[in-house]
Each structure stands twice: as C-alpha cells, then as structure tokens.
Amino acid sequence: MRLFLCEKPSQGKDIARVLGANQRGSGCFKGTGVSVTWCIGHLVEPAPPEAYDERFKRWALEDLPIIPSTWRVHVKQDTLEQFTIVKQLLAQSSELVIATDADREGEMIARELLDLCQYRGAVLRLWLSALNEVSIRKALTCLRPAAETERLYHSALARSRADWLIGMNMSRLFTLLGRRSGLSGVLPVGRVQTPTLRLVVDRDRHIERFVAIAHWSIELRLIALEQTFTAKWVAPDRATDEAGRCIRQAVAQQALTALRQAQHAQVTELRTQRIKDAAPLPFDLSTLQETCSRKFGFGVQETLDIAQALYETHKATTYPRTDTGYLPESMWAEAETVLEALVLSDPSIEKLIQTVDRGRRSRAWSDDKVTAHHGIIPTLEPFCLDRLSKDERTVYELIRSHYLAQFLPLYEYERTQVRLDCASNGLLAQGKRIIEPGWHRALKPDQAFTEDDASERSQVLPALAEGDQCWVQKVELKALKTQPPKAYTQGELIRSMKGVARVVTDPRLKATLNDTAGIGTEATRANIIAGLLKRGYLYKKGSSVHASQAALTLVDSVPSAIADPATTAIWEQAFDKIEAGQLTLDDFIAKQTCWVSQLVEHYRTTTLAIHSCSGPNCPLCGAPMRQRTGKHGTFWSCTRYPECRGALPLAAEGNDMTRHRKRRRSKPYG
Missing domain, CATH: 2.70.20.10 (Topoisomerase I, domain 3)
Incomplete structure (x- = not known):
C-alpha cells in the first residue's frame, strides 16, 4: 500500500480527493491501494532534560550544561491518538509519500515520525506549491526521490537542536543567576526570541536617548x-x-x-x-506582512493566518511561507491559465486584464533566484470570491495586483x-x-x-x-x-528580522553576513513576535510595539553574543549550508555544544545586574508591569496595555499582590 503523509487534515482531504481515496477512516482516507493520513502539525517533540536524567527535573547550576549524547524525541500527549493511527498505517505500508508542507519544518515533521517508528519502506516526496486540483495532479506526476530533500531534514534538525541547547541551558543558567540577585520567575532565553527582543530594546533606547537638534x-x-x-x-x-x-x-x-x-x-x-x-516582484511572506502592517494595520500573525486561509481553505493563492518573490521560468507558460482564472473569479477586473501584455516576461521569472518555494501568486483555478472575508479579500487583491503588474508596462x-x-x-x-x-x-x-x-x-x-x-x-x-526614529511596527520588525544585516553595525560581523541574512524563518517570525507579546516582553501601543521592563532585564542579563541578532543570522546561514551540503549536521552540533559549554562556564559565577525598573506582575493577566505617569502621578501599568488595563499604585512593588487581585478598573491609574 502507498501511504501519503500530510501535515494537516485539510491537506489530506484535498490530496485524497484527487487520488480517489474517498473512504473516510479514523484519522485517514482510504482508497484502492492508497491511504492518506496527516500529522496535525508536530506529533512528536524534542524530549525535555528530565527525559535524559531524572535529576534534571530540579534546576541546579552544577548540572549545567545539559548536553544529550543521543538526541531523543517523544510523542506529544495531546496528539497521541493520531500518532497511533499514523504508526499503524506506516506498519501496513510498503511505500510512503511525504506530502507535508514543502519546507524544512514539513520535512522534519514527517521524517522524525519515520525515524521514531523505524519505517524501512520506500520513501518519495510530493512537492506542492498550491492545493488546487490542477497543482496537485501536476505534482503527483513528478514525485521526487526522498534523498533529494533529506538535507532539508538535517537543516531543520540543526535548528531544533540549536534551539534546545540554547533554550534549555541558557534559560536555566540565567534564571538561577537571576534568583541569586532577587529576581523571581523565569528568564527565558531563546536563539531567535532574544535577538528579536534586542532589536526592539535597541530601538526603544535610541528613541528614549534621542536629543533633538x-x-x-x-x-x-x-x-x-x-x-x-x-x-x-x-x-x-x-x-x-x-x-x-x-x-x-x-x-x-x-x-x-x-x-x-x-x-x-x-x-x-x-x-x-x-x-x-x-514592477515589484510577487510577494514573499515577510514583504506581504510588512506591507499589510504598514498599509492596513494588520498584525504579522494576522497576515500569516489570512495568507494560510487563502492557500488552504479557499485555494485562491499559492503556498505562503516563502522567502522569495521570484517564480520558476516554467510557470510563465501557465500565465494564460492564471489570468483566465482571475477573470472567472472576479469579472470586475476583466477590463484591466484585457490591457495586459500576456507575452511580457518580467524579471520575476528567474530559476536562479527561486529557492525551495516561489513567490505568492494566484492559483490556476477560479474560486468563489464571495466566500472571502473583508480582510481576506484585501490581502488577496494585494497578491493579485502584484501578479498582474508583471504583465503591464514599466x-x-x-x-x-x-x-x-x-x-x-x-x-x-x-x-x-x-x-x-x-x-x-x-x-x-x-x-x-x-x-x-x-x-x-x-x-x-x-x-x-x-x-x-x-x-x-x-x-x-x-x-x-530633528525627529527620533519611529518605534517598530510589527511589519517593520519582521523586515528587520529578515534583513538583519542592515541593522548590524559591527564591521566584522557585517562582513560575514549575507545581504539577505535574517533571524528566524518565514514560518516562525510571526510566532516569535506573537509569543513575545503574549508573555509580556513586548507590548503594543497603537500600531507600534515596545519592549517591557522585563525585556530590558532579559536583554541586559544574557551574553551579548546570544542577544546579538548577527549571531543568530550567522547560524541561519549555517542552516542554509547544511541544506546545500556544505556543512554536516554533526559538525554544526559539535560546534554549538562547545560554545554553549564555554558560555555556561564563563557565566556560572556571574552576578546579574537586574534592571532597576522591574515591576510586579499584572494582577489581571500575569504579564510584567512597567511604570507610567498619568495625571494623578506615577503608577504600575500592565505592559500589555491597552489589551489589558491592569494597574497598581506605585507602592505595590512586591510579588504579594493578594490584596489587589480583586481590584479591577476600567481605566489605569492616572
């Protein structure tokens, strides 16, 4: 039996329909000689330190660094039922087709399962850029050998293990050092999130220290x-x-x-x-997020969710998590079909499409500049435009306009x-x-x-x-x-994360970085920002984002090399080298292990300088608080204001907030 392993149920349903696997089973679809199942994202995850040794349940400086000799993963409990289904289907299959998202994460989602389940059958790769029927049928005719995409898996493993080494060791180290200095709570250190915080902290401090001329x-x-x-x-x-x-x-x-x-x-x-x-190129994800933030005020996660819905639910646009706006030269021949589908989907643009030069080949079509994915464009088939929400239609029309621009004059x-x-x-x-x-x-x-x-x-x-x-x-x-620099919006922060070489000032690091060097990936940047907002390290003020006092403490405490966006960007370049076969996974992890061990030894006896303005946690949502000044004086305000309006008088600086828990105000103090 041939088994197709997808990433999400919706993908599985689309592929099963094309394959004729119409019999619905538990967590799968079945047909003659073929089955389709899915992972619901990651079914397994890296094992925590205590899975390697029980003593690691207790955080202690003497146990650091924690360096696994053999890396482990374990099954996520909330998706155990689907994992069991996938494992049974793998045991029954003689051939597997990986049909997860066509990127590093998608590759790891599938291959970690194959390794854990010790699957030994033949493996092929389905490489999809759109989920409409025509695109699926076309991709099914040119399945790739699994060996062609194995280095994607190694690259994703390198990222995952580097994140584990930094996160588990540095978070424990600086949390324990913080407790020595009287700081309660956890200081979470992340390979991507900490440099992202550093970008915002540096911008906020530049604004604060700015002297007008x-x-x-x-x-x-x-x-x-x-x-x-x-x-x-x-x-x-x-x-x-x-x-x-x-x-x-x-x-x-x-x-x-x-x-x-x-x-x-x-x-x-x-x-x-x-x-x-x-004409501007078709969109990559970061440029789409930055544009939607600037023009429409959308959050970066909001834009990603909309782009994902246009791809998965409506089949209106192609795969969104791409880092390039260029298109394969072979797709130029499909332009006629795309343009006809655009008119069928939205007859109101027929007059505009009549003016385009269908024989025009813009700079967008370039095989040399296409990475694992191509730019975000409309699909080959018409869809129901009326089913789009207002925001979905706004983003769709923006994507469509950049595609149509390729066929219009300079x-x-x-x-x-x-x-x-x-x-x-x-x-x-x-x-x-x-x-x-x-x-x-x-x-x-x-x-x-x-x-x-x-x-x-x-x-x-x-x-x-x-x-x-x-x-x-x-x-x-x-x-x-003279005016100070403007605070980051979410879109501008995404732009700086993607092109971090533009904000690096150290000439030695700048020389090492590619012009396109970034931190995070198209698939992760929005989640990083959303997580920092949720945990109170960033807060919104109008359309801009700012660093909380907790973020200042974190950035000031950790080694500058970890907080420096250039360091993470250099690692991202290493992941690219692994994908290109220029660096091995083992060599990268060996270097990371040595570096983390040196950091632990260097900082083990350090006394942290806790930021003097660190305040209590919000009694309403638990996020850190910061000092603000209103018409009635200075008070503690939630760093998530205005989403959360929790506030406390300035005297309430301890962590015992019991007497304030029941006090809820519609407006902050001041």
Missing part, C-alpha cells in the same frame, strides 16, 4: 507661466550639518529678510531625468530638479511628471506607493527653461527639530 528651513511659493510651485532655500555649507540642514538661526533669518524683499527668482540650472521603474516618469537664484540665495525645486502609469494601473489607491508622492518632489513643475524668471508669492520660515 533645532534647524531652520525656508519654503517659497513661486509663480511661473501662471502655475504655482514650491521651492526650498539651500543653506550655505558653513551653516549646515552633515544632512544639509541649516543649524544656524541667524543665517536663516538673514536669508529670510533678503528673500522677502525680493520679487523674482531666476532659473540658473534645470535637470530632467527620465526614470523607468520595473512605470515611467520624469524627475526634474530646478535650481534658482533669489537675492543671491540658492533655491531648489523638484517635480515629477508621470509619462506612463504602467503597472501602477494594477494597484488600487490604498495599494499604491505613496511615500514618494507625499514629498514636494511629487509636484508638477511648469515648463521652465534656464534664464526664466519666477514671481515670489510667499516666503515662510519654519523652525524645525
């Missing part, structure tokens, strides 16, 4: 050829900082007086540049810079004129790229020439201050 700007309204436009005064070098801002008020005031007395400004130089912008515009002289002062005016909207026609107004349009460069300038004179209509001095 005063500067002055002069803006002029000019008229030429019966058209009004805006120009800005160009301050002399002696009065500017490195960013070109005028930091000497006296110089700005002197220029203001001269400009207000002038009647004309003369064009001294004019430069026009024609710019052609290619976006072309002219960028013009005009330099003028006014009362011996230099002025600069910038303008933009759209020549060909091109692929922008595929975008709805809320999807358009408006960052550039928000600047004065988006204005349309009159048809000026060198020597032309412009009337001075208005002159205005603006007293400004």
Whole structure:
C-alpha cells in the first residue's frame, strides 16, 4: 500500500480527493491501494532534560550544561491518538509519500515520525506549491526521490537542536543567576526570541536617548507661466550639518529678510531625468506582512493566518511561507491559465486584464533566484470570491495586483530638479511628471506607493527653461527639530528580522553576513513576535510595539553574543549550508555544544545586574508591569496595555499582590 503523509487534515482531504481515496477512516482516507493520513502539525517533540536524567527535573547550576549524547524525541500527549493511527498505517505500508508542507519544518515533521517508528519502506516526496486540483495532479506526476530533500531534514534538525541547547541551558543558567540577585520567575532565553527582543530594546533606547537638534528651513511659493510651485532655500555649507540642514538661526533669518524683499527668482540650472521603474516582484511572506502592517494595520500573525486561509481553505493563492518573490521560468507558460482564472473569479477586473501584455516576461521569472518555494501568486483555478472575508479579500487583491503588474508596462516618469537664484540665495525645486502609469494601473489607491508622492518632489513643475524668471508669492520660515526614529511596527520588525544585516553595525560581523541574512524563518517570525507579546516582553501601543521592563532585564542579563541578532543570522546561514551540503549536521552540533559549554562556564559565577525598573506582575493577566505617569502621578501599568488595563499604585512593588487581585478598573491609574 502507498501511504501519503500530510501535515494537516485539510491537506489530506484535498490530496485524497484527487487520488480517489474517498473512504473516510479514523484519522485517514482510504482508497484502492492508497491511504492518506496527516500529522496535525508536530506529533512528536524534542524530549525535555528530565527525559535524559531524572535529576534534571530540579534546576541546579552544577548540572549545567545539559548536553544529550543521543538526541531523543517523544510523542506529544495531546496528539497521541493520531500518532497511533499514523504508526499503524506506516506498519501496513510498503511505500510512503511525504506530502507535508514543502519546507524544512514539513520535512522534519514527517521524517522524525519515520525515524521514531523505524519505517524501512520506500520513501518519495510530493512537492506542492498550491492545493488546487490542477497543482496537485501536476505534482503527483513528478514525485521526487526522498534523498533529494533529506538535507532539508538535517537543516531543520540543526535548528531544533540549536534551539534546545540554547533554550534549555541558557534559560536555566540565567534564571538561577537571576534568583541569586532577587529576581523571581523565569528568564527565558531563546536563539531567535532574544535577538528579536534586542532589536526592539535597541530601538526603544535610541528613541528614549534621542536629543533633538533645532534647524531652520525656508519654503517659497513661486509663480511661473501662471502655475504655482514650491521651492526650498539651500543653506550655505558653513551653516549646515552633515544632512544639509541649516543649524544656524541667524543665517536663516538673514536669508529670510533678503528673500522677502525680493520679487523674482531666476532659473540658473534645470535637470530632467527620465526614470523607468520595473514592477515589484510577487510577494514573499515577510514583504506581504510588512506591507499589510504598514498599509492596513494588520498584525504579522494576522497576515500569516489570512495568507494560510487563502492557500488552504479557499485555494485562491499559492503556498505562503516563502522567502522569495521570484517564480520558476516554467510557470510563465501557465500565465494564460492564471489570468483566465482571475477573470472567472472576479469579472470586475476583466477590463484591466484585457490591457495586459500576456507575452511580457518580467524579471520575476528567474530559476536562479527561486529557492525551495516561489513567490505568492494566484492559483490556476477560479474560486468563489464571495466566500472571502473583508480582510481576506484585501490581502488577496494585494497578491493579485502584484501578479498582474508583471504583465503591464514599466512605470515611467520624469524627475526634474530646478535650481534658482533669489537675492543671491540658492533655491531648489523638484517635480515629477508621470509619462506612463504602467503597472501602477494594477494597484488600487490604498495599494499604491505613496511615500514618494507625499514629498514636494511629487509636484508638477511648469515648463521652465534656464534664464526664466519666477514671481515670489510667499516666503515662510519654519523652525524645525530633528525627529527620533519611529518605534517598530510589527511589519517593520519582521523586515528587520529578515534583513538583519542592515541593522548590524559591527564591521566584522557585517562582513560575514549575507545581504539577505535574517533571524528566524518565514514560518516562525510571526510566532516569535506573537509569543513575545503574549508573555509580556513586548507590548503594543497603537500600531507600534515596545519592549517591557522585563525585556530590558532579559536583554541586559544574557551574553551579548546570544542577544546579538548577527549571531543568530550567522547560524541561519549555517542552516542554509547544511541544506546545500556544505556543512554536516554533526559538525554544526559539535560546534554549538562547545560554545554553549564555554558560555555556561564563563557565566556560572556571574552576578546579574537586574534592571532597576522591574515591576510586579499584572494582577489581571500575569504579564510584567512597567511604570507610567498619568495625571494623578506615577503608577504600575500592565505592559500589555491597552489589551489589558491592569494597574497598581506605585507602592505595590512586591510579588504579594493578594490584596489587589480583586481590584479591577476600567481605566489605569492616572
């Protein structure tokens, strides 16, 4: 019997329908000579330290480091029934087809089961990028030998074991050191979560320590050829900082007086540049999450859940957990079918699709740049658009627009810079004129790229020439201050996690990192952020996220190498090398084991400097609290505010909150 092992029941149902396995069994579907079952995610998980030795139930410094000689997994109790079903089906099967998600985690979900159940039959791999019928049938005709994807399993094991070594040893070590310093509770240290916290902590501290610098700007309204436009005064070098801002008020005031007395400004130089912008690539998951966060205010987990529903439930888009926006060149031949399916799903876009160039091949199709998965695009088959929720439709239309953009012309515009002289002062005016909207026609107004349009460069300038004179209509001095960096939104945090090389300042580490080096994976980043929010290490404030006092304590306590995002990014590159066959699993784990052992020995006798502002736990939800100041003074506020409005008076700094447990307020103190 051939057995198909899927990751989720919904996948199993889709594949079983195509295979004709229509007989529903307990935890499976059966047909003639074929069965389909599923894992419900991970059915097994890494064994805890006490599974290796009973004494590890008690946390003690003398027992560290804990280094397994032979790694173990055990069956998760809440899915024991499904594990038993899968094990029985494996015993009855002569051939297995791994049909879990086509990524590292999917590979590990299946192969850990095969190892635990000691399966010895033939193994093949079904590699799916979409769950619609056409895609499943196509994938079934080209099953891969299991050996082709085995290194994915080794890469996933490397990640899992590195997480275990760091999490189990460092969490115990720093929790025990924290207790010596009077800190109650657990200090959880994670290979990915701690560097993620570090990103937010660093940004929050940068904002907190930011010192504003005063500067002055002069803006002029000019008229030429019966058209009004805006120009800005160009301050002399002696009065500017490195960013070109005028930091000497006296110089700005002197220029203001001269400009207000002038009647004309003369064009001294004019430069026009024609710019052609290619269409953005189809989405990868991180870019989709960042875009939905910025444009629609969606949380990153919310975006992932929607993208997963579009893939699994509605069969509207392809596999979402991808790290690239490029497409295989072979998929270009399927474009005609995809475009026809788009019209059948949504007749309202027929007029737009009639304008696309179906023979156009954009930069998106490139075999060299496709990884294990390709960009997120619409599927080959129509679906019922009316079944989508409002948010699902918003994300679907965004994905669809980026696919349609591949078949539309380049976006072309002219960028013009005009330099003028006014009362011996230099002025600069910038303008933009759209020549060909091109692929922008595929975008709805809320999807358009408006960052550039928000600047004065988006204005349309009159048809000026060198020597032309412009009337001075208005002159205005603006007293400004430099602004601190903005706090992270969830989408921007995902972006920094993915491209961590951009935020690393150490030149040695920066040289080691690839330009695309990141922390976490497309499949895990949203869960990492969600977990930090749930445990109170991050909290939301409007659309931004901030680090709680507990996060400051954690980041300040652990070794800088563990908290440094560059370290984890280097490990992620090691996982890629394992997948590529350039590094073995055993060599990687040996290096990790040595490193963790050295850290334990180095920090075993350290005294932690507990953050002075650490507060009590929230009496409502248990999350850490932080000090806030309101109209009635300073008080303790839940770090999950406004989701949780728990609050305590400042005097309540101990952990004995019994007398405050029953006190619930609709508003915080202050």
